[in-house]
Amino acid sequence: MSRKPYRRPVSTSRWWLAQPRYIRYMAREVSCVFIGAYTGVVVVGLLRLSEGAAAWGAFLEALQAPASVAFHLLALAFALYHTTTWFNVTPRAMPVQLGEARLPGGVIIGAHYAGWALVSALILFLAGG
């Protein structure tokens, strides 16, 4: 009896639509595009700032355009999704064992949120102070 294993074709472009968990993964991955684009906006802002008050004022005005506001809201949503999904898997990537027991995952996740809040508060203090 001869063997003739059959290989099922795999779609290279639509595979991620097969399962909700693949879509969630792609959403997390694509978040880098929005975070990258936002970083570009910040860099442009710094350049405009270095060019003087008029250029900076024009930049600030451009930020208030509806398309710009929509982009920032979208970028914020993706940044939050990126952050929370990564924070939520930290106990699996960095488990902490104390004696025989493992530190509860909620403590590790909570520590990340606390760190996030602390750094955000520090930046706001430095920027606003």
Add this chain to the structure above:
Amino acid sequence: MSERQVDLEILRYNPETDEVPAWRTYRVPCQEDWVVLDAINYVKDELDRTLSYRWSCHMAVCGSCGVMINGEPMLSCKAFLRDLPDRIRVEPLANFPIERDLIVVMDDFMAKLDSVKPYLVPREEKPIEDGEHLQTPAQLNKFKQYTLCINCTLCYAACPQYAHNESFVGPAALALAHRYNLDSRDVGRAAREDVVASNAGIWECSFVGACSDVCPHDVDPAGAIQQIKIASTMDYFKDLLMPGRGR
């Protein structure tokens, strides 16, 4: 109360007569406490004796009855019909070549499992009369979770990386490598690194996490792979800062 009827659609493939697999539907009268494996057994016993599939223990221990059930990799002995609709699609585990009907070719997985040295590499060989290699409960708890793997390969069927790149060592083999790396009695980590810390090893994983979602024993291979990535990265920086350090 009338008996529930389930339409079991099974992907059939006979390498001697078929060019491609084809769906075949069987109407199965089922009982309340049945799992999908019971329905498949009914087909084999009562409707079509040519159906080929693997199973053994019927209690989620042997790991041989894994199939895709409505697109999700599951052990057919652990998938209760009461949790499923009246039309159930059963096909061989995804990402593996089909040998016949629901049986897949496991050769690639077996070779990968072997490649990570999934066994204890002791510091020194001890004669039996010298007794056991002792271990504390705390040392055991470091890796116990990863000993629960039953090699069912549901994780490979769920992994899109493995689907697109067959050279990927894959979730179960890497989780088992991690299990031995974490074992206080083992010194084989360096010997495993060529395979485990290679591009086809941990670095091929982009943490989709599907492997852990489908694992029937909550082994969490995705978590294991991220832990190896962190350990391997630490090694890299330690080597950079302290060249020639012994490991």
